[in-house]
Amino acid sequence: MKKDIIVEEKLNIPGNYQFKALNDSIFIKSNWHRNKLICISNSINVKNMRILDLGTGSGNFEIMFSNLANEIVGVDYNVEALKFLSNELENRSIRNVRLIKEDIRNIKKLVRV
16 A cells, blocks of 8 residues: 655644744735635634634644634644644644544545534
8 A cells, every 4th residue: 555645744744834924024924824824814704703724734723713613623644843833832722623634535534423
């Protein structure tokens, strides 16, 4: 059986990359990540919703919107990103985010999430 390649591992991208990029001193880098969150905020009302985030990464979405949503289910295949996010959620006392380690190509496994 062929082992799935985790792109972030192959490219040596750390699990906290998106989180650090959002807070980076390089304007272009930080604003690329910030603008994605602003677009989401301006496009949908997440208040009181249950949200499925596929490709959670280091959790910028979860951290920004957890105070509005009823629940966020974050799915990612990158163990390092999920470990980082799990620690951030715990440090921030965020309790309405559930994380699942899964490759989104196996989405059928998530049907009953």
